[in-house]
Amino acid sequence: MGNSLKPAGETRAGDVLARMRSDIISCALKPGSKLRFETLRELYEVSFSTLREALSRLVAEGLVVAEGQRGFLVAPVSLFDLNDLTDVRVLVERQCIKLAIDRGDDRWEADIMAAFHRMDRLQSRLGASYYLSDEWATLHSVFHLSLVAACGSPNLLEIRQKLFERAHRYRRMSSQFRPQWRAKDVEHKMIMDRVIARDTATAQDLVDRHIRETTENVIAHASHLFAQGGTADAFRRPDPVAAE
Amino acid sequence: MGNSLKPAGETRAGDVLARMRSDIISCALKPGSKLRFETLRELYEVSFSTLREALSRLVAEGLVVAEGQRGFLVAPVSLFDLNDLTDVRVLVERQCIKLAIDRGDDRWEADIMAAFHRMDRLQSRLGASYYLSDEWATLHSVFHLSLVAACGSPNLLEIRQKLFERAHRYRRMSSQFRPQWRAKDVEHKMIMDRVIARDTATAQDLVDRHIRETTENVIAHASHLFAQGGTADAFRRPDPVAAE
DNA sequence: TTACTGCGGATTTTCGAAATAATCAAACCT
DNA sequence: AGGTTTGATTATTTCGAAAATCCGCAGTAA
Known part of the structure; x- marks a missing residue:
């Protein structure tokens, strides 16, 4: 509804994905830092599921790593x-x-x-x-x-x-x-x-x-x-x- | 805890992921076929979110392709x-x-x-x-x-x-x-x-x-x-x- | 002191319903 | 008749609460 200037046909997960990718590349999200759902939910204003979707895709891109049942991390640099x-x-x-x-x-x-x-x-x-x-x-x-x-x-x-x-x-x-x-x-x-x-x-x-x-x-x-x-x-x- | 013979520490999404991967490789899920959530939910006995998680990871592996907001497909072969x-x-x-x-x-x-x-x-x-x-x-x-x-x-x-x-x-x-x-x-x-x-x-x-x-x-x-x-x-x- | 065990709080994972978007077909206009 | 819009149907995406899991800490025993 209120989405005024989005390319139309962009899913919310895709939007969050792009923003997170940008934040990771710019190191606004620091390499190696833990990504807590509650924190991210406030930051990007989306729900758990949507976050999880974006996180999964970032794992595929190698910018985020998943740690079993212990959540996600910004991929460390070395x-x-x-x-x-x-x-x-x-x-x-x-x-x-x-x-x-x-x-x-x-x-x-x-x-x-x-x-x-x-x-x-x-x-x-x-x-x-x-x-x-x-x-x-x-x-x-x-x-x-x-x-x-x-x-x-x-x-x-x-x-x-x-x-x-x-x-x-x-x-x-x-x-x-x-x-x-x-x-x-x-x-x-x-x-x-x-x-x-x-x-x-x-x-x-x-x-x-x-x-x-x-x-x-x-x-x-x-x-x-x-x-x-x-x-x-x-x-x-x-x-x-x-x-x- | 009732999980008798699972490697322990296996998430449900991980379990579904493994089963789906196996089904795709064995062509029980035919290349190019549409993956409808309702169908898969019955087949693997999990919820939407869990499915979505597994699907996302399979996309990363190149065994499934995502089509914008039109769902998922088993990756075609050619x-x-x-x-x-x-x-x-x-x-x-x-x-x-x-x-x-x-x-x-x-x-x-x-x-x-x-x-x-x-x-x-x-x-x-x-x-x-x-x-x-x-x-x-x-x-x-x-x-x-x-x-x-x-x-x-x-x-x-x-x-x-x-x-x-x-x-x-x-x-x-x-x-x-x-x-x-x-x-x-x-x-x-x-x-x-x-x-x-x-x-x-x-x-x-x-x-x-x-x-x-x-x-x-x-x-x-x-x-x-x-x-x-x-x-x-x-x-x-x-x-x-x-x-x- | 060191190692083990059980509790309490915090975090992640899963669930199914509600909201959103796409599809298809019948009715409508040209 | 051909093509377009409208509206009902179906499927996907998003949501937040509920269940499962993990982590640290205190208490106990060796």
């Missing part, structure tokens, strides 16, 4: 996880790039240039602090997606997107400490050029470096925020299929 | 998805194998041999129809996991496990038509030998072939069950971050 995440992203992104270059058509190239242009223009308009803007983050995400959208593998793209979002939280953690972000815009342009030139090997290497250098940047500026000794135990590994 | 899934699995599995061989220790080797032995013994005991047994399927899963358990990447292992489960449904679809399964036991032994010998390249190629040949087998015997023209539209791709 140096170990960041490095692991980075390695997996490089593997996936290299393959996406290769496939997209093999399979992409003219439309794909045009979409890349359009996405770059939008991101680039907003960057100029916002000036030095563009990296703090949610809008820029969205266009940045769209640009990187456009590079690989033609890869033809829905499964790979879905995995890629989830990893990208998790990495986004780490990037965001360091950006709050770094008034001057490094010149990613130049890197983006180079990547775009090599992708459209169908230079697979170079494009892969550039993306690889792009990801790893960002990670190194995060480690340099934000690793003091990570959980101490945060190794594997902070992340439950998949059940070994409950042997027997 | 030739396109099977081929895509296979390609992604090969990518992931090759990397897992490489890392595990680089990082594995004696304990890891011992676990592989133990897992193989259990699977092998059960196979002998069950005879020709071992591939229909859920127990064998579990030991098979454990064996394949043991090969890569030492890879050191929780993120990669989690992705791998989800893909493995989805592929399991396809394998299961063809096994019901094939009274004589091909000699996978020989392949398993060869893979184990090459992995323990730390022969990375050969081990990767063997696993690659193992996966692809299984897929070809499924296509040969069960592709007539797949959705017609089941291309990308049967699987929603990740939202382009809802630009704007």
Whole structure:
């Protein structure tokens, strides 16, 4: 009823999901902190069931972890996880790039240039602090997606997107400490050029470096925020299929 | 407390989740069919909320798809998805194998041999129809996991496990038509030998072939069950971050 | 002191009814 | 007749209370 400015057809759970995701990525909800239903119910003004729905989906995205019958936690951050995440992203992104270059058509190239242009223009308009803007983050995400959208593998793209979002939280953690972000815009342009030139090997290497250098940047500026000794135990590994 | 033979600490949602997963993999719940709450509520004897919880988690595993406010569907199967899934699995599995061989220790080797032995013994005991047994399927899963358990990447292992489960449904679809399964036991032994010998390249190629040949087998015997023209539209791709 | 046991408060999980949204068909207008 | 709106039916989503579970603490015994 009173919902005035919602995209229409948006469920309340979907709305809460988006808000919680945003709050987790921005660290308004601190990594490793316990998510109590009563607290969240007041904060987001929804009921238990709706919360549970949103929480479940966030678990799927790896931004929240479920602890048996002991509730939910904001997924902890750690140096170990960041490095692991980075390695997996490089593997996936290299393959996406290769496939997209093999399979992409003219439309794909045009979409890349359009996405770059939008991101680039907003960057100029916002000036030095563009990296703090949610809008820029969205266009940045769209640009990187456009590079690989033609890869033809829905499964790979879905995995890629989830990893990208998790990495986004780490990037965001360091950006709050770094008034001057490094010149990613130049890197983006180079990547775009090599992708459209169908230079697979170079494009892969550039993306690889792009990801790893960002990670190194995060480690340099934000690793003091990570959980101490945060190794594997902070992340439950998949059940070994409950042997027997 | 009256729960006599449950592993203790199992939530009802977790129980329903396991049963539904089993029913989807065995195709008792047909691919592409609509999952109506009222029907499921009777079938599994739980309430709406509990169902919703289980459904959400199955969406995360890719065995169920959610359609906005129009309910849930058993994830459709298609030739396109099977081929895509296979390609992604090969990518992931090759990397897992490489890392595990680089990082594995004696304990890891011992676990592989133990897992193989259990699977092998059960196979002998069950005879020709071992591939229909859920127990064998579990030991098979454990064996394949043991090969890569030492890879050191929780993120990669989690992705791998989800893909493995989805592929399991396809394998299961063809096994019901094939009274004589091909000699996978020989392949398993060869893979184990090459992995323990730390022969990375050969081990990767063997696993690659193992996966692809299984897929070809499924296509040969069960592709007539797949959705017609089941291309990308049967699987929603990740939202382009809802630009704007 | 240390380990075990049982109680009390706090938190999560489950339930079924109420509210909301989608579907389908008959009646209506063009 | 073809296409659109309206209204009844069905299914999904949301709600908050009730049941089950967990956690800390006090009391007791070894």
